[in-house]
Each structure stands twice: as structure tokens, then as C-alpha cells.
Amino acid sequence: MFPKDSLKNFKRLTARYGLFASAWLLKRLPYGAVRLLAKILVAIGFRFAIKQRRIACESLQIAFGAEKSPREIQGIVRRCFANLGQGMVEMLYFMAHPALTDQKVSFEGRHHLDEALQQGRGVIAVTAHFGNFPLMMLYCARQGYKASAIIRPARDQELEDYLLRKRTECGLKTIYAVPRRECVVNSLKALSLNEILFIPLDQNFGADGGVFVDFFGQKAATATGPVVFARRSKAAILPMFIIRQDEDTHKIVIEPPLVFEERPDEQAEILVNTARITQMIERYIRRYPHEWGWMHRRWKSRPAGYVPPP
Numbered sequence: 001m002f003p004k005d006s007l008k009n010f011k012r013l014t015a016r017y018g019l020f021a022s023a024w025l026l027k028r029l030p031y032g033a034v035r036l037l038a039k040i041l042v043a044i045g046f047r048f049a050i051k052q053r054r055i056a057c058e059s060l061q062i063a064f065g066a067e068k069s070p071r072e073i074q075g076i077v078r079r080c081f082a083n084l085g086q087g088m089v090e091m092l093y094f095m096a097h098p099a100l101t102d103q104k105v106s107f108e109g110r111h112h113l114d115e116a117l118q119q120g121r122g123v124i125a126v127t128a129h130f131g132n133f134p135l136m137m138l139y140c141a142r143q144g145y146k147a148s149a150i151i152r153p154a155r156d157q158e159l160e161d162y163l164l165r166k167r168t169e170c171g172l173k174t175i176y177a178v179p180r181r182e183c184v185v186n187s188l189k190a191l192s193l194n195e196i197l198f199i200p201l202d203q204n205f206g207a208d209g210g211v212f213v214d215f216f217g218q219k220a221a222t223a224t225g226p227v228v229f230a231r232r233s234k235a236a237i238l239p240m241f242i243i244r245q246d247e248d249t250h251k252i253v254i255e256p257p258l259v260f261e262e263r264p265d266e267q268a269e270i271l272v273n274t275a276r277i278t279q280m281i282e283r284y285i286r287r288y289p290h291e292w293g294w295m296h297r298r299w300k301s302r303p304a305g306y307v308p309p310p
Contacts, residue, residue: 012159026093027097035248038085046082049081052295053077055294056081056295059296063294087132095138095166098170101138101142104249105135106251108252109255116236121236123191126201131288138167141171142170150198184229204221206301209223218299221300239254240254
């Protein structure tokens with residue numbers, strides 16, 4: 001048996017240099033070959049991602065219960081992995097050939113974004129780990145929008161340095177989610193500069209600092225950043241999602257600004273608006289379940305006194 005730390009370091013090194021090698025190779029291949037390579041890598045990866053497949057099935061069972069048959073759940077898991085793998089390969093290729101995105105990505109509802117930015121207070125773009133969401137952020141930056149994204153850094157520092165450099169080359173600023181105080185300061189600064197601030201709000205936040213709101217009928221620990229930033233900056237909250245249209249084209253859907261529900265009590269206001277944003281994310285996931293990353297343990301944290309169902 002390998003020591004646990006040695007195995008973990010080996011996995012990180014494999015991921016790091018696998019990404020570096022893939023980026024080098026994809027930069028030199030024609031796009032048709034890249035699409036074929038993506039399908040091959042997805043097929044291989046799906047076969048060996050046993051733990052991730054199990055987590056995805058468990059998450060789908062929590063979310064849908066009897067609504068989906070085992071066969072339907074397996075089909076969603078397979079499409080989810082296919083979209084994830086294809087999206088990763090696409091991103092590596094598009095970062096090397098950014099002009100190609102002009103042919104592959106389109107907007108729906110772009111006027112909502114432009115009108116909100118005309119107010120001069122920035123835009124809080126609430127999104128999720130849904131579709132090829134990094135492509136959405138990078139494409140907005142390519143279209144000339146000043147944009148920042150709140151991102152959790154990779155555990156591998158060399159890998160994170162590489163990803164940061166690539167995001168910066170594409171015009172997307174990075175605001176790290178930790179430390180939290182620094183994240184808040186930098187986020188409010190981005191809004192004061194009338195930037196788009198992308199915030200994925202669909203992952204487990206832990207019991208400390210967030211709130212528990214309903215997500216597929218289960219309490220889920222959720223960050224309150226979008227609502228807190230909106231209260232402080234008066235920036236509009238716009239839901240933004242990217243949806244795959246066919247094998248290699250995407251549509252960015254921008255909804256009208258969220259109507260902010262005011263309450264006399266600050267904490268009640270934060271809770272109700274965070275819940276409404278989460279419900280909106282759930283609507284998109286229900287409509288396009290294969291576009292979301294089910295291999296994440298969204299309900300890992302539980303509220304105090306939680307009793308699991310029998």
C-alpha cells in the first residue's frame with residue numbers, strides 16, 4: 001500500500017502534467033481531431049471514474065428520488081461526464097485559439113446585461129457549474145466586457161498558477177474565494193469598477209458562514225455572497241447560464257435582473273433572496289440535468305439537528 005500522502009501527491013502530479021501535455025497537444029491539432037480526441041478521452045475517463053460515477057448517482061437519487069428511474073439516472077450520469085470531458089477539451093483548445101469562440105458561442109438576452117451595466121454599479125452574474133461555464137466567463141471577457149470571477153484555487157499551486165495565467169491571458173480577472181475578507185474587498189472593488197462579477201452559487205459552502213436553503217427539497221449550505229454584495233453595492237443580480245446547443249456550439253442565456261425582495265431584518269432578507277437564487281438554479285438543472293456536475297456532494301453539510309430520512 002502507498003502512503004496516503006504519496007498517493008495524493010501522485011494524483012496531483014498526474015493531473016498537472018496531464019493537463020500541460022494535453023494543452024500542448026491540443027494547441028497543435030486541427031479542430032476536427034480535437035473533437036474526436038475528446039470523445040476518446042471521455043470514454044476512457046468514464047470507465048475509470050468509479051468513485052465520481054457513484055457520487056453522481058447518489059446525488060441524482062437525492063435530487064429526484066422516484067422521479068427518475070435507475071436507467072434515466074444512469075443516462076444522465078453518462079451525458080454529464082460526456083459534457084464535462086468535452087468541455088475541458090474545448091476550453092484548452094479555445095484558450096489557444098480564442099477567435100474560434102466567435103463561431104461557437106452566441107448570446108440570448110444580452111440586452112439585459114448591457115442595460116444593467118449602464119447603471120454604472122457593475123453586475124453580479126449568478127451562475128453554476130453548469131454547461132461549459134468557464135467558456136461563458138472567458139467569452140464575455142473576449143467580447144470586451146470587464147469581468148472578474150470568484151474561483152476556488154486548485155490544491156496544486158503549480159496547476160493553479162498555470163490556470164491563473166491562462167485566465168489572465170483571456171482577459172478574465174481572478175478573485176480567489178479564500179481568504180474570505182480579501183474576497184469580499186476585491187469583489188466590491190470589481191463592482192465599483194462596473195465589472196461583471198461571476199459567482200457560481202451551486203456548491204456546498206459548509207455550515208460556517210452560509211445559510212441553509214432548499215435545493216431539490218433538501219437543505220443545502222449556500223454562500224450568501226451575491227445577496228450581500230447586492231445590498232452593499234446596489235448592483236443588479238443577473239442569472240447567466242451557458243447551454244450546449246449541439247456537439248460544439250453554445251448559447252449564453254442572460255435573464256432579466258432578479259427582483260430583490262427587501263425585508264426589515266437583514267438576515268431574513270439575505271436568506272429569502274439566497275433561497276430565490278437557489279430555486280432559479282434548480283429550475284435550470286431540472287430542465288437540463290445533464291449539464292450540471294452531479295459528482296459534487298452538494299448536500300454534504302447538514303443543519304444542526306438534521307435527522308436523515310429512514
